[in-house]
Amino acid sequence: MERRITEHPILGTIEKGRKVSFTYDGKTVEGYEGEPVAEALKALGVMVHRYTTKKHRPRGIFCAIGRCTDCVMVVDGVPNTRTCITSVREGMTVETQVGVVPASQVKDTVLKGGIMA
Amino acid sequence: MxxxxxxxxxxxxxxxxxxxxxxxxxxxxxxxxxxxxxxxxxxxxxxxxxxxxxxxxxxxxxxxxxxxxxxxxxxxxxxxxxxxxxxxxxxxxxxxxxxxxxxxxxxxxxxxxxxxxENMVPFGGWDLPGVIGAGAAQTMMNLHGVKPGEKVLMLGSGNVGLVVSFQLMQAGCEVVALVDAAPAIGGYGVHAAKLARCGVPFYMSHTITKAEGTDHVTGVVISQVNEKFQKIPGTEKHFDADTICVAVGLxxxxxxxxxxxxxxxxxxxxxxxxxxxxxxxxxxxxxxxxxxxxxxxxxxxxxxxxxxxxxxxxxxxxxxxxxxxxxxxxxxxxxxxxxxRRGMFAPGNKGKKIEKTEEGINVSQNLLTKGYLSEAEIFRYPGICRKKGLHPVIECSQNIPCNPCQDACKFSCINVGKDITSLPVVNPLAKCSGCGMCVASCSGQAIFLVDEDYDETGASVTLPYEFFPLPRVGDQGYARNRAGEIVCKAEVISVKSSPAYDRTNLLTIRVPKDMAMKARFYADRAETKAETAGGAV
Amino acid sequence: MNEVNDRSRDIGPFIPGPDDDMIICRCEEITRGEIRRAVHDGMFTITEIRRYLRCGMGLCQGQTCAKLVKSIVAGESGAAPGTLEPATSRAPMRPVEMQILADEM
Incomplete structure (x- = not known):
């Protein structure tokens, strides 16, 4: 399934920055420099950006302009980073956020039960 | 400081x-x-x-x-x-x-x-990934070139909901339904008509009951609502969708x-x-x-x-x-x-039900509930006339402040007049050169060039086309009517693109004579989306 | 807004509803039921509801839920939505890290 639009009937060829690599939950993935992290992840098919603190609900892109803060993830170690307005850079690390910590720091059993419930 | x-x-x-x-x-x-x-x-x-x-x-x-x-x-x-x-x-x-x-x-x-x-309405599962604002959809597809989803259900029939639905289709997404709790479409009728003729079904007096899915949206259930906006049990319909787009005002x-x-x-x-x-x-x-x-x-x-x-x-x-x-x-x-700030959609008219146009013509109820003018209604509007040879047919039925069609025609075929909210009038005596500038200049894509005497058995219909892939001359396909239903076979006889049209392509199809006032869109395949979606729960 | 908010008025008992577990404030994960119950606990204004439940006080600062909370409180307390004063507008209008907020120039 191609999620990127390469030729658009009105916008023509969509111009992008250079291709760069970054890590998403430990895996090396590619995006285009300058585009928001959320868009790069969307193009890769990532839907869940984080799990909420209280009810452990999955959340993803909602407003895409930095208002709703639903798409926050741990970026370069900083939690609550709004991925929709943070640009992709070569070598950056992006991690799914659980509560306010990276998913990798949460034990699986806790993940299932919902943390800090 | x-x-x-x-x-x-x-x-x-x-x-x-x-x-x-x-x-x-x-x-x-x-x-x-x-x-x-x-x-x-x-x-x-x-x-x-x-x-x-x-x-x-x-x-x-x-x-x-x-x-x-x-x-x-x-x-x-x-x-x-x-x-x-x-x-x-x-x-x-x-x-x-x-x-x-x-x-x-x-x-x-x-x-x-x-x-x-953006305003929001809560429904079960509205915080699931895959539920997005209409602005988010625009940001993704029009700024960053990323499709918001494959199958999208749009909630909200105001201009934002209508315009973004069309843009979603231009980006290559399928719009499975347009849903609004209000009994009548809130945005411009011409915007709704663009969607309807592509086969997007409108569900007015309906709202979303729940978004389905565990980690992200996989489907939507909608229900009909009564005049008090309460859901009517037993009216649930299910749609497969990966994205729900919310456009319920600002x-x-x-x-x-x-x-x-x-x-x-x-x-x-x-x-x-x-x-x-x-x-x-x-x-x-x-x-x-x-x-x-x-x-x-x-x-x-x-x-x-x-x-x-x-x-x-x-x-x-x-x-x-x-x-x-x-x-x-x-x-x-x-x-x-x-x-x-004039016309039917003027700020002062918000929430008002308007029965007649400024010209005293009854407003199309079909347009307000289903998104298209019915065949019985179209001839009451001054932009629609039938005559020998090529001429424009302007399916503009609401008083909107807009007049580029008048400026586009160099042969005085189209007249809006001093008051820019007036409905365009087609002069049956003026000669149409077929330049197509009016078709491309209509922001509502409501102008068609029709020639009922194209040849012995066929009529030609020129329509605005803003999708990829662009059909090619000689393609054999089908014509959709205003409701988006496949009504007959159609052959592409001309495809015109020009900088003056600004990426609105002019597609001319040949259809049987009796379809000249029915055929309003071209499809390369015979399926209609309306038939495949909206199953009972 | 000049009308007196009569706190002694009887708004009836809290009746559980089918949508009570629906999230309204996405940031702080406050449900419709919690907001409705708060009104019955005596929170008749948006300011009180915010302080009591924290809805609208999360990262997005009520950008998404303010109108929704208002209509629920109005519906439950019997007040016209137009008479409910919205939450106080304060700086900073957007979430700001403390180290930035403290770094004035």
């Missing part, structure tokens, strides 16, 4: 317009915007705008944005991006979060042009104005909390203005004029322009604004 003659908050259509005027009069002007690009929502608008020449009619939103930016840089406007105004205090002191600091600046005047935020983002001490009021017609202003946008706090959506939700075209009015007025108040020049300029701007 830095001092400016004018501090503008927001580099969208109204903020930039205000800055252009003020800087043009010599005011030291700064515009702050929290985003990394200026232009606000204009660069997400890829459709042609309505209005008259003065309102940038038939120009696509993002091109208007480019023009504004050029004008602003020529006027010497200082635009500071990634700069969030965090507060407005006494004596017009402004705090700006910028480059990791908080800066204090002082403006002798301030124009707040912060725009609006609210002015007026918190900064409230904080600065402006007298506010709650005005549902203007979208919520708005400042009380005079005709120039000046609030109860002297020297603090509000322009654009923050002072009441309208179109970008009006926001630009409001910005220019406030910018000019601020320049006058600060002594940068003479009273004579100010009056001349403001009179012109106010007239431009007034002409936009």
């Amino acid at each position: 830095k001092r400016y003659d004018l501090v503008i908050v927001g580099a969208g259509p109204s903020g930039l317009s205000a800055a252009i005027e003020a800087a043009g009069y010599g005011m030291k002007t700064v515009v702050y915007d929290e985003n990394s690009r200026p232009g606000g929502q204009l660069f997400k608008q890829i459709h042609k705008f309505f209005g008259s020449k003065e309102h940038h009619a038939k120009i696509r939103g993002f091109r208007i944005g480019e023009e504004l930016l050029q004008e602003a840089s020529a006027a010497g406007v200082e635009v500071q991006l990634e700069s969030t105004v965090t507060g407005i205090y006494e004596d017009k002191e402004v705090t700006v979060q910028r480059k990791g600091h908080i800066e204090h600046v002082k403006g002798d005047t301030i124009i707040v042009a912060t725009g609006a935020s 609210s002015p983002m007026s918190q900064l104005l409230k904080m600065s001490g402006c007298t506010m009021s709650d005005d549902p017609k203007r979208g919520g909390q708005v400042p009380e202003t005079d005709e120039y946008g000046e609030t109860s706090v002297s020297g603090v203005y509000a322009a654009g959506d923050v002072s009441g939700i309208e179109e970008a075209s009006s926001a630009m004029i409001e910005g220019r009015i406030s910018g000019t007025r601020a320049a006058y108040e600060m002594g940068f322009v003479s009273e004579e020049d100010e009056i001349k300029e403001l009179t012109k701007l106010k007239n431009d604004l007034l002409s936009l």
